[in-house]
Amino acid sequence: MLSCRVSSAVSARRPVTARLCQLRTISLSGRDWQYDRTRKNLKIGSHTRVIFQGFTGRQATANAVESLAWGTKIVGGVTPGREGMHPVLTELPVFPTVKAAMSELKPDATGIYVAAHQAAAAIEEAIEAEIPLIVAVAEHIPLHDMLRVHAMLRTQTRSRLVGANAPGIISAIGRCRIGFQPLPCFAPGHVGIVAKSGTLSYEAVAALTRAGLGQSLCIGMGGDIVAGTDFVDALSVFEDDPDTHGIVVIGEIGGRAEEEAAGWIQDYRARTTNPKPIAALVAGKMAKPGHVMGHAGAWRGLSEHSAEVKHNLLRDAGAIMVDHPAQFGAVMREALARAPSRVGQAGAQAASQRRGYHTSRHPLQRTSIPSQRRSYHLPPASALDLLAKHGILTTPTPRVPKKNLVAITINRSSREPCLLVQRPYSDSVSIPLGRHDPPSIGAMSTALQYLGVAGTLPVIATTRLILALYTIFTTYEGITVGVHLALSHAANRASPIEISKPEFTFDDAAFRSGGRHAALHALRDVSPAAVDPIALAGEADGIVYVRLGPADPADPDYAAHNIGTLVNGAGLAMNTVDALALRGARAANFLDTGGKATAETVKKSFALLLEDERVKVIFVNIFGGLTLGDMIARGVLLAFQELGLEKRGMPVVVRIRGTNEAEGQRIIADSGLKVFAFDGFDEAAAKCVELAGR
The missing domain is CATH 3.40.50.261 (Succinyl-CoA synthetase domains)
Structure with missing residues (x-):
């Protein structure tokens, strides 16, 4: 089962796919190929019929006015409890439900323009109505609400999600905008863009427009922990899109999407005679460890890699790397000039940006649990109390020096909770979990076997620990809930396992947007020692x-x-x-x-x-x-x-x-x-x- 072994040394001469096998956490779940069938829904254009949810709200109305003037085919929208015509856009109808709008208007896409605490329910309504493309722009949607949405998406093949916490998706050629991108920057052209960051994508768009290239399709992956559409999804669309002659990828710290993109790019270049040029940027090389850098997902999690490592992987896969998005125009002009069969007119010269950053190289994070400071990190004493309430006692100073890591966290690639276990100085294993069902016997067996836990009492104690962590994770909407664990061989010990250093990080959006878990979040330590x-x-x-x-x-x-x-x-x-x-x-x-x-x-x-x-x-x-x-x-x-x-x-x-x-x-x-x-x-x-x- 665990066929991919991890070595501490990474050879720069190995292919990227081999290096990724060495670098990444071993995951027992892969991509959801059923949901991947909805990628085709990303190909928006002049034909796309769009509705807005939250249509009569101030933000949606202002956005609709701009988008209609630009050429977007908005055909109506939804506001619960209202029916008739829009009070400002008087020629457009308003329906009380998405199902009713779908029946009457037959839209190809919907834009979600509702508050963060209502957004997940609005997305679910769109999925149930089988809207082909759903675009969610809101920030601070509670993470576990989005996990529920992704569980729904995995069961169907009709709807594709872009976002959340994304600027949206826009076709400059087809004059179709679903999102809040700054329209003056865009011009019809032949470069496709996929980005985690909205502002970095706008910089790239402006650079391409100034260089006379323009854009074909721009997809905002968004900066949340889990995204409805990732780099590989977008790259797969750009590969087959005749209007896209070059591709820009904009990543940042957090998750493994950039690593997966590097693997895809290497494979694409190996199997394609005349591959489309790809330029890329990865932000966050100077990010402060243990801090969330603005976006909810911009932090380096368990066994994830630094922005510098991602930069090098993309470079070695064949992407042209830049250090600022303003450089994309010149770089892409030069790259397209070398492919005259794709673009007849291109010209300015630019150099591939390969200067090194003066930062230390970070190996895989091993046997440590990073705390994300913008999310809610429970103080250690409170974490101990929470464990005790669930029947788990901790050991202040473990007597066994070698400790395993056991955590319930998020697998960002498969968009679901996972049980992550890691041995000292070794690789980690990510085991998929459901949202409501406790870890299965199979998941437990895999974890126990990998950790080397044997014997009746150690197995029972470790199983109880994992179940308690899962309960805390689901009950209080965790991001990472984990501990360090060691087997105790002393005959006089009260427990066959020793548990220490609990690190519990919860989703602050569940409290700030959803108003949930107020008592837990009231425990926040705001002293200068804990918070700047x-x-x-x-x-x-x-x-x-x-x-x-x-x-x-x-x-x-x-x-x-x-x-x-x-x-x-x-x-x-x-x-x-x-x-x-x-x-x-x-x-x-x-x-x-x-x-x-x-x-x-x-x-x-x-x-x-x-x-x-x-x-x-x-x-x-x-x-x-x-x-x-x-x-x-x-x-x-x-x-x-x-x-x-x-x-x-x-x-x-x-x-x-x-x-x-x-x-x-x-x-x-x-x-x-x-x-x-x-x-x-x-x-x-x-x-x-x-x-x-x-």
């Missing part, structure tokens, strides 16, 4: 802040982290930190203002950056989608006025691109303030490096 006060201060405004660099002022590298970054979008914020590192600078922080930032949010972000004594220059790097360039500019001016930035002598470098970029740049230029404004990232980053080095 600056990060805590930003939470109320939806700002995600992560301090970077050493905490000890005596550390030689402490003062080197002196560029404060203010970015909209988690992927772009990660990439900004990465790209500064490539240019010889160090960011003091990761700061994502959120997709719906306001001028007040921007001012609050400046205030947070000023709390860090190391910051010598502030870099505002914005690509407008939902966040408007002119609004960001006003936020910068507000910060200057109310926080006294000029009096402090704090230099500010601003780069604004995307929606309303011209107006934002004009506001900055006309302000008379000492702000260094740039269009290009490289020029802005170079100025930051210069100012930080003074």
Whole structure:
């Protein structure tokens, strides 16, 4: 059963598929080939009939007005309890149920525009109505609600999901938008894009448009822990799409989707005479271990690999790697110029970006459980109490040095819970589990055999432990619920196993969006020792802040982290930190203002950056989608006025691109303030490096 053995040494000369066999967790469940049959539903275009759920809401109405003007064939929508015509879009009908809309309008796709706590139910209604394509854009949908959705998707072959927490899907050729992508950036063309990050995909789109290439189909994978459509799904569609001549893949830290994409790319290039060129980027090389970097899924989990490893795997598979999305235009023009049979006109020269990041290489995480700081990490004492309530006693200091890891967590690839077990200095095994049924006898047997647990008492004790972990995981909506376990051979021990170091991480969206498990989340430790006060201060405004660099002022590298970054979008914020590192600078922080930032949010972000004594220059790097360039500019001016930035002598470098970029740049230029404004990232980053080095 366990045919793929893992070696600690990885040869760079081995094929990527062989290296992936060495690198990855051994999973006893593969892709769901039944659900894969719905990939064809991703091929939207001018023919696609679209409905919106939550149709009469403010956000859906505004989006529909824009999308209709662009050419999207929106034929109506759904609002529970309402029937008739839309109050603004008076020519379009409103139905009380998706089933009724499906019967009358025969849509090909639906966009989910409802609040996060209602989104899963709306998706389920669309699945039951057999809508071919379902697009969910909402962030903070509770994870276990989405696990329920994916359990439904695995049982059918009619509906395909994009998202959640994704910008959506858009056909520039077919003028069909289902999502909130910034339309001015798009132009019809022949490059397909699939991305975890919305803002990084917008940067890539703009770069391709400026290079005269345009886009065919752009698919937002989204940044959640589990996604309805992943890189392999999108790549499979692009392979057979005659309008797609080149492909862009944008990944980030967290999960194994990039590794799977690397395997697919290598296989595709081996079996194809004239493969389409593929360029890629992976954000998060400088991500702080143990922290969620903005997106709910942007953290390195058990036996997952660093962004740098993913970068190298994609490069070795044949993808052209870049370090910033603004480079995709030139790189793809050069790649397509070498394939004249696909595109007759292409020309600019660009180099494949293969510069190395000055970070340490991270091996597989072994016998450790990372805690995700944006999710809810239960304090150790509370975790011990929770285990005790389920009849499991822990050992403060295990006497046996070699410890196994046992955890209930999420298999992001198969989109389901799993039992993950790992021996010391060895590979891990991921065993699929159901959402409601406890681990089966077969799953238990596999885990016990792999851990080497034998004898009646150890088997009973370990089985009870696994069942308790599963109960805690399902009852309180866990992300990872795990412990370290060792077999006790001492005759006088009360238990044949020793349990220590419980690490319990729960989904904070279940509480924040769904209002569930209030008593558990009330146990949160918000002391400075547990939570950075600056990060805590930003939470109320939806700002995600992560301090970077050493905490000890005596550390030689402490003062080197002196560029404060203010970015909209988690992927772009990660990439900004990465790209500064490539240019010889160090960011003091990761700061994502959120997709719906306001001028007040921007001012609050400046205030947070000023709390860090190391910051010598502030870099505002914005690509407008939902966040408007002119609004960001006003936020910068507000910060200057109310926080006294000029009096402090704090230099500010601003780069604004995307929606309303011209107006934002004009506001900055006309302000008379000492702000260094740039269009290009490289020029802005170079100025930051210069100012930080003074």
